[in-house]
Amino acid sequence: MRRLLLCLLPLAFLVNGCTTGYDAFSDVSSAKTRFSDTKPQDFGSDHPQRHAIHGIDISKWQGDIDWRAVKASGVAFVFIKATEGKDRIDPRFTEYWNEASTAGLLHAPYHFFYFCSTADEQADWFIRNVPKDAMALPPVVDVEWNPGSPTCRTRPAPEVVRTEIKRFMDRLQAYYGKRPIIYTSVDFHRQNLVGYFKDYHFWVRSVAKHPKEIYADRTWAFWQYTSTGLVPGIKGPTDINVFAGSEQNWHNWVAAVQKQGNS
Template sequence: MRLIVFAMAIVASLQGCGRRAPEPAVLEQIEAQDAARIAALAAQVVTYPDFGDDDPVEWDRRAPQTYPVHGIDVSRWQTDIDWQQAQRAGVSFAFLKATEGGDVADPMFATHRRGAETAGVPWGAYHYYYFCRSAEEQARWFIRNVPRGASLPHVLDMEWTPKSKTCRLRPHGRDVRREARKFLDLLEAHYGRRPVIYTTVDFFADTGIGTLHDTEFWLRSVAAHPQKTYPGAYWVFWQYSGTGRVPGIEGPVDLNVFRGAPEGWIRWQER
């Protein structure tokens, strides 16, 4: 993809200068080289991992095991992770909890980030949103705690918080969407890539969050395929278990799939 974009930039530059653009055969060669590069990177992805689950589900539609690219999301509850072992077992990506609200930082974030980077596991960070603070305040808190350099876009985790001791507000859907846009815009301006939104079935239905334009979604659905629980929704990541078992991780962990083949996974990261 990067080679193709570079080639297109050269073409535009030459045309703007009145010079002859590369012949189609040259562009085809560049495209072929890019395809070969993508194929080589995709071949390094460990596909269709055989992770365990403490609470397995008999899927009534397409099972998560039919998707080749799997990953995890972790927080302070996952303490000592052998990232090298997890990567060899098939962890192709990881979303790491970084912050919540406007004043809470996950104490394991830096450790998880260093571990993922050392093992070559692509990572992004996620922020758990509370509706008792403004989007601007929460975005500033995230930016303060998460350095640039992630290999994946970051994530805005939006869901209802009925068990919170400090914030149980349930704003109207239009207010939720407005605040989400503010948060996404601020992070995109700082990190250069628009975050993904993670959410749950009830929040998705209650707020109309899925109507946000230019936004990709990571959807939780641990008992049925998202096609059933989020009718008509397009998703990029699917969290299919909260009780998974992965080599190198002590205790249960959330399991996810990427919606696409290994080649699509590489291209999606490079956009």
């Protein structure tokens, strides 16, 4: 039965979304990476190095990047901040996007969602600034509370939150041909998302405990396990993430989402 599950997992996952766990059935092995962490967390037997595929997420704060060194360190993918709200774009987005492409690193853009702007205003802004023909991986919507924001600290009711997020993602999927990934934090997920969006891939932040301990009833596709990583080619701390499945799961998933974009 286990062998059958291993064979069926990639297809089931690609067709049905995150309804089946990657790491529950996949053979994972220690990743061959050259990056480290200034404040490593002890995750016990479920440590991130069990996973073969690692990646980073970046914004303007990473500054100048040596992309060849990044790729050589074992980074397989990168999430790049593109836009925020209805009128902000990361000033290094285009530069990072082009350089990641040149280095041969798979990359996806992410949007920081503001609850002081409508979903349509934000979708219009994202679509205006992110090239359709360069969408190798699905776009990401970053949904979390932002108490330090100087312009938007509002916290709508959960029903409003879910409606706005869904509208934004529907717009992006219709335009780019790929179902967006949802990035979220523990508190935001607990207050707004538990039990919802089960047919979407989730990218979760969990830097103190394994996601299975703090994300109720949620199967995750990507896990952001540290914000204090040291990655060759980048000065200063960097967020590091893992993909939940095996290397073969990863290749299957990438092939499937790229095909979606070309259909």
